[in-house]
Amino acid sequence: MGLKQEEILLSNNSINSNVGEIPIDKQKLAAPIKSALDKYQLVPEFLKVRGLVKQHLDSFNYFVNTGIKKIVCANDMIVSDVDPVFSSGLKMYAAPILVNIEYTQGSRGVKMRAEKNDLVIGRMPIMLRSCCCVLYGKDEAELARLGECPLDPGGYFIIKGTDKVMLIQEQLSKNRIIIDADKKGNINASVTSSSEATKSKTVIQMEKEKIYLLLNQFVKKIPIMVVMKAMGMESDQEVVQMLGRDPRYSALLLPSIEECAGINIYTQEQALQFLEAKLKRSMYADRASEKEGRALSILRVVFLANVPVRSDNFRPKCLYVAVMLRRMMDAILNKDAMDDKAKQVLRCHRSYLFKNSRSLRKHKRLCGEQASGAIWQLISLLFEDLFKTTITEVKRHIDTVLSKPSRSSALDPSLFLRTKEIITGGLERTLSTGNFDIKCFRMHRKGMTQVLARLSFIGTLGYMTKIQPQFEKSRKVSGPRALQPSQCYSLGVEDLELLSGEELHTPNSFLVILNGLILGKHRRPQHFAVALRKLRRAGKVGEFVSVFVNEKQLNKSVVVVYVGVRILVILKHICLRVVGMHIFWKLFDVELYLCADQLCVYIASDGGRVCRPLVIADKGISRIKEHHMKELLDGVRSFDDFLRHGLIEYLDVNEENNALIALYEGEATPDTTHIEIEPFTILGVCAGLIPYPHHNQSPRNTYQCAMGKQAMGNIAYNQLNRMDTLLYLLVHPQRPLLTTRTIELNATVAVMSYSGYDIEDAIVMNKSSLDRGFGRCIVMKRYSGVIQKYDNGASDRILRPQRTGVGSEKMQILDDDGIAAPGEIIRPDDVYINKQSPVITRGSRITSAEPLPDKVALSSDRNENPCIKILIRHTRRPEVGDKFSSRHGQKGVCGTIIQQEDFPFSERGICPDLIMDPHGFPSRMTVGKMIELLGGKAGVSCGRFHYGSAFGEPSGHADKVEAISETLIKHGFSYNGKDFLYSGSAAYALSFSLCPFLGS
């Protein structure tokens, strides 16, 4: 099974890297590789630079520093209809959002400018550890002084006292042409356009052989030829030529042309008139568009919004439509030619979408900043909406004031800015409920934020790195047990190579598309790609630029150049200045014309793509040499230096298709372009904790990923100071003998059938072990009470407890201040806050046995009401029915607890802590667990921690079974981990494997 897993992964990679098959020589895999350089050090180094939640932080920082300014700048004028007086500009943004406003007062023809600075328009929730957070840039000692845990990753919001994470959202790439088939089998080509000003979705649909445009602004479907004519392409011949010379394409277009002719539209004017009639009536007519006709303005602004129209030149849009049509027809033609293949082509396109999402997962671990543009996008959408609402509100106020016949005092617009707390309330409500309900973008989504569960550190991290999938509905595999995004390797990335190769065309001409915008043509994409790569490696172009050449059977090539959002402008400059002379010069030299093919050079600069760092290899030889790693260890060289010196580069999904990535250095062939830093980096946080995951059946790893989050352990350094609603702690946490990063319990385990209480995964536990503190845990629960103030001036109060008389026995644990004293044992029905409300006296009660208050905190909530929080602590020892789990998705409940004297013991007197049923193994196929058991046993006998990283055997990050067996033999155990056991209750011997291992 282990090998099979490995093969799947390897073949995945081979698909990714666009080569048929890497011959896997198992001998070679097992053999030690002499020259293998230990690149492991790069991983912690990378995480230092990027961090696991860096994407959240970067995203938020970007929003705070840039996004918010853009929004305000885009909406910086408030013009009163009654009397134009007002404009505002925004300057600073921290928790209180401050604006500077500047307004003109006009009375009786005298205009006066007035200025007010630093007005608070609302409060912005701040993401922890972002650049606005007080914890930003603090080192460990400073954090400790502030009472914060240095290991806490940050990246979440605290809203009304609860931690909220915004999930990373999977999104379709913006501005890309996506070919799809709807339910009726009609072929759609859709583009989700997004520019700074507008966002729209344009769909071109083929229905009953005629092609239509679907756009929200129009009531009905618009024949595509009408649109072309409206954009000034009056000649049918021109349209047909743009599609290509192949008569099949013109044949497909013919019905549409006929339809257009049928409704007597021949000129641009006629077409525009036709469009005008189909327009939706909108409530507020735009003045600017009234003049030239709204239809044209919609075509200009909304239709394919990503293609800008400069000085009324609609030609780029026409070209874009032609490309879309061409792609659509390709899909149709292939379908006609071969039904199966057509389906495949369609699937390809979809898989292209999924590919983005899937690889998002796959590369999560090391993806860094590019993983999610989504957070700032979402927040900025939200903010924009709220801001616009505020402005409308302010405008309404100003209007009412101004329209009053007699104004007593001068108008001060600053008074209206915080009238309804729209921004503060809106942000808070949205983030705490997770329901994004943004009116002006028609966005209604639920569950965008989640409460950050603090039950275990891993769980917390898991939440932070979780990705919310958006295609869940369209996938059959989804369900409760579908692969959790943040956790598992991506299996089955299918049909990747086919995604762009479905049409034929003239060789040597490649469209250059930047972010879905057609720039021009280029003849030698390979040279283009190589040159760009060189530039990137030299640091001239941003690090996230990647170049992708897809050489398929038909020698088609697609060059994709991706640029990070922030460096887009720089790239443009560089392209024009540095690159321009060599590459882009050629680009622009070629006349901007379309030929019907998909051989394109994509240059994309949108954020949210996923990149991962890989070691560059020249003809299969790694660029990272021993001295580089030594420098890294000595601290001379940082991860950024590796990037800057062209040893490592970021590849995104598309470019990965163009690379041949070797898992290990020893496997590199002359064709290899890149080498993985460490193969286990493809796993996420949770999956990374499983020892030997590559030996397990994959669903087991999936289960474990989910269960790892339920584990108890330490959640943070400051866990005892926190007032969490619910907290589970292990009394005696331990470090696993087989090293990973969790804190769990090591247990001595015997795998054997015993007593019949262990059927169905149940576990038999040793009572003496429990007596000695095995698996003991502490449960902390928070109760709180607020001393409410009421409208009539009354308020709750806390009374001294009655020491005698009726009810006094319930108040024994109370201190004189009426609040429970820490350390007192609580019995059922005890009062822990003696609170009197104006109407009734009541105390809160709890009814479980023997808990005790751990801590009492007094604070006040936002409305200045005093607030009492009591942390109740309860120590529990494992009982029958408690759940235990190893790190391999093998959970089980405790079936019975047996005295030590009845427990089996080995010849050396070792008595296991718990017994597992061996029947749990054959069907689950968790070979990794077997190895972990062996490794753990060897670990205790030789006193050394063993390692079990995924795919780590060849690179020495996981101990091989042979080595473990040798250790066992050296210490007098059987090589296979089996031990001779004696029955504790009867006088006969039993035998099965006995191994110390860990569980939680």
Added chain:
Amino acid sequence: MAGQEEERGDTKKKFSIFDLPDVPMGQLPDHLQLHRTRVLCNNDAPIHTESVQYSGAYATVGVDNSLRFDHFRNNFRVEVVRLTEEDMEFDMVGIDAAIANAFRRILIAELPTMAIEKVLIANNTSVVQDEVLAHRLGLIPIGVDPRHFEYLSENDQPNERNTIVFKLHVSCKRGSPRITVKSDELKWLPNGSELVKESTPSDSASKPETYTSFSCSQETIPEFAKNPIAPKYPDIIIAKLGPGQEIELEAHAVKGKGKTHAKWSPVATAWYRMFPEVVLLEEVEDDLAEELKSKCPVDVFDIEDLGKG
């Protein structure tokens, strides 16, 4: 060839159960004897693991399998292999595994000892929670002979015959480095508890009532006069205190059995194992012998010279 077959047929015909040599009465055949006395360790699992208990199991061959007391008394012997303060290893020869197991079980679960059962915490500002601290205290072995004490039953008053009281009062001064509280900080209170019960009305005349009612100091009891009661080991870590933290508590130790809770178990663990016997199926000589010797990490094998000629 045919002739040979015939011959064989003849021998078969001639074969009779009565021709077999008589099994000597009162003696088991070898294979049964092997089953009865040995557990065979096979590659996958041991076989003949269960001992034959029934007295009449071999009655047909005239062997009495019953366990006879005088026989046992004459043949049983104990050889102590190692005896230290903490460790004891002894061979029991001539005993059934079941009886050896009984000894083991008694050692683990049924020999009484003294262990801390009740902890009265006056103050605990350390990071160790009260109940965890109490649990840790409970597991500390106490160096005292439990025979001098009685069990404390539910209705009994804790007195000098059934309770040992320890006091632990440690604090770490502000500004000083962290300290580790070890078991030697547990101080024996021979006069019983010093904590006064709150609920009792404090009459000025009578002695304030404490949590124990000792009639005399335990120091006056001759057994404890010379060697005062203390934890067995002075270096067991109980807790660690940071600056400004304090622990003040009283711990009451009572008599109990390992069956109730492992803290009363007098042994860490006790176990028996059967006497191992390695049988070489053939003689191993020369290099092979060397190899065999080096193969075993615990030096089971040794090479002896073959007396040649």
